[in-house]
Amino acid sequence: MELYDVSKSTIVKALERLENRGLIYQVQGSGVFVRRPKRADYVNLIDNNGFTADLPMHKMASKVLTLRKIKPPKKFKLSLALSRPRSMKYGVYAISMLMFCV
Template identity: 45%
Template sequence: MLKYEEIAQKIEQTIVDKKLEQGKKLPVLEHLMTEFQASKSTVMKAVSLLEKKGLIYQVRGSGIFVRKQKREGYIRFTNQGFSGELRRFNITAKVLELDIRKPTEEVAENLNIDLTDDVYYVKRVRYISGQTLCLEESYYNKSIVTYLNHEIVQGSIFDYISEGLGQKIGFSDMYMHINKLKREEAELLELNEGDPKLFVETIFYLNNAQPFDYSKVTYNFEQSQFFFQSTGYSL
């Protein structure tokens, strides 16, 4: 973890632990520089990271302030899905399939790879507090995500990619629609065939705009409460 990421994590933890409300002013940059023994540029990068995550906002000439947090029980979606957010919940996973295969045309197009390239295929059910949350099918470009095993995919694959493989995760494209559960989906999510589902397709990119993960996720409608937060507007 880089210095600015460590600082951002500590500030975020302070916000959470002290239950700071919207509008609460945080210490000025100079104070943060002294507290964390860091340069101004490093602290500013930490502040920028927190701002992108929707945890704070800055007012020129006034300071840094806490932003209103999500409602209790809601999961925040970010450009990295919700893997970081899930640390607040009791999350487990059951791995159904893990193998190396050739991509379909759909997968190859979304990952910008050839049909002869290899991908890791991961299929798993994720649980939140013992209840089914979602059914995931993910395809990882093996030239980027060079190794996966059952132990890794039972946890946070994104943590492994960023910390274990040293890759810099950038942004994502997300597509959503509402449909009805098919028989297999219903069985795995412990619901009834024909029940509603939220279906999300996401393409995740490294910070150099290279796609590395194409995921298709079917959510249990009974557990799916999500929170989206913009980080500003540009004209």
């Protein structure tokens, strides 16, 4: 910290950003380690830019497995601003989807 004249919180934030980008990983009690460079056909689930960005050489496809209308929980209603008058209809759907390379 003294060498670069930065606070501990700055170092912690920098390490968190590097870890979120998949460049390093931390092992409690052992330290911080650098990950191997990105490999072809590897999807980083921590900092996902989308499957098409992570797998540019593959054609992606998707299939809807289930689609069902649900009654939204109260917290969803609030976050989605669904407090409309009863005369206005809206729908909330639960979707299960599978993405794959073809």
